[in-house]
Amino acid sequence: MTEVATARRSRITPEREAELYEAVLDLLREVGYDALTMDAVAARTRSSKATLYRQWGGKAELVVKAVRHSKPGALSDIDTGTLKGDLHALTLRSDDCQMEQNSALMRGLAMAVHGNPDLLRAFRDHLVEPELDEFRRILARAIDRGEVRADNPALDYVIHMMIGGFAARTLIDEMPPTQAFLLSYIDAVVLPALGASTT
Amino acid sequence: MTEVATARRSRITPEREAELYEAVLDLLREVGYDALTMDAVAARTRSSKATLYRQWGGKAELVVKAVRHSKPGALSDIDTGTLKGDLHALTLRSDDCQMEQNSALMRGLAMAVHGNPDLLRAFRDHLVEPELDEFRRILARAIDRGEVRADNPALDYVIHMMIGGFAARTLIDEMPPTQAFLLSYIDAVVLPALGASTT
Known part of the structure; x- marks a missing residue:
């Protein structure tokens, strides 16, 4: 991660970031990508649009980060024998x-x-x-x-x-x-x- | 079909109607339903938005009609024996x-x-x-x-x-x-x- 990126991300806590990503994923499920607006994300998460744009740059970047955040991808240890x-x-x-x-x-x-x-x-x-x-x-x-x-x-x-x-x-x-x-x-x-x- | 509907439809020829539906299907393939606008349909088909609304009432109705129009559904006579x-x-x-x-x-x-x-x-x-x-x-x-x-x-x-x-x-x-x-x-x-x- 570059220094600039670190500086930008440090403005919100990891908990708050996770909360925002969850809200974005919920909106994606409800309305799909095209109909998802930064207004809706701001309203759902009680943040300002200015903050969202400053932190993520735009809708595509925010959605990409939210998708990356989903599913921690813990390796499963399934092995039943059949x-x-x-x-x-x-x-x-x-x-x-x-x-x-x-x-x-x-x-x-x-x-x-x-x-x-x-x-x-x-x-x-x-x-x-x-x-x-x-x-x-x-x-x-x-x-x-x-x-x-x-x-x-x-x-x-x-x-x-x-x-x-x-x-x-x-x-x-x-x-x-x-x-x-x-x-x-x-x-x-x-x-x-x-x-x-x-x- | 009701008399009113017949009257509304008679304003454009069946050829022109088919052309419009084809354009709507093309736009659906290109941008999807949510991003499809009546403006884009009007531009693509060189019609006025007023005509589109008068004829179909709105985007949902227009898309439904276009989908109905697609694939005439000619029964196939496939029967190869296996x-x-x-x-x-x-x-x-x-x-x-x-x-x-x-x-x-x-x-x-x-x-x-x-x-x-x-x-x-x-x-x-x-x-x-x-x-x-x-x-x-x-x-x-x-x-x-x-x-x-x-x-x-x-x-x-x-x-x-x-x-x-x-x-x-x-x-x-x-x-x-x-x-x-x-x-x-x-x-x-x-x-x-x-x-x-x-x-």
Whole structure:
């Protein structure tokens, strides 16, 4: 971090900063990126727009920082001994309320990341890649155990299948993705496509 | 259609109406629903805002009509004799350029349909349901032929898998969904999940 950046950030406490980022993420979920205004952030967080602009420069920078702040990305230690067990455990880490929140955040950002490279990078680095890493670890162990063949072509598409369950549930079924739905989707789709045991 | 509606619509020709709807769909793909303004529609179509408001009442109504106008939904007569053949033929109906356009339209609408019931209904009735019907016909024939078991749990999730391939390709891979990608995804994921032949 440069000296200038340190000086700028030191004007608010880390607690206050975290509070602001949470409010920005909430607004993103509620109205999406395009409709999010600095006025709304200022009103929600009882700050002045001048402070927001001085501290972050603009909406894009503020949203990027807020996305980076989300999900501390604590490495999980899921290792149940079966692929089915691991994927179910991964699903059960987020309760239905958190899943609906993540789904809303994805929706709020999906359009905006196109044409905004900084936002796309923050979205990928802080929301997508940590999830992908988790899947890669789980799948590597399933291959080591002999549960999944190393050349199974579905291995490249596990994240596509999962995102499909998540996104289509919202778009087509008009229902939030719930734990029960995702567990059933994993058993019906992901495990059979990988040729892994569903029992 | 009521008499009033007929009178209002008669002020522009069907050709001009189609042209307007195409421009609205283009703008939706470019900037999304929230950022789409009546000013931009007026500029793009060289019409006056007064005409647009008189004819359609407002942005939501105009977008709903434009979505309804898209995809005439001509019933396809795909029937190749195998599930793999049918799914591949369905994919090859849209060239890569059309697929990128549909993907952009989906992205432009995904956030907006939440909280706008009329738009959600138009989106479902005119973009989602015709696709679902096509899949249902193809899957019913695969079951009749004995290619897929009628109680295979993945049957409920075919559209989720397909949307996943489509959406994740854009979000995660930062690439447009192409014919080549979707054919490979169908072979690696959809057919194995359904227990159908991939050869």
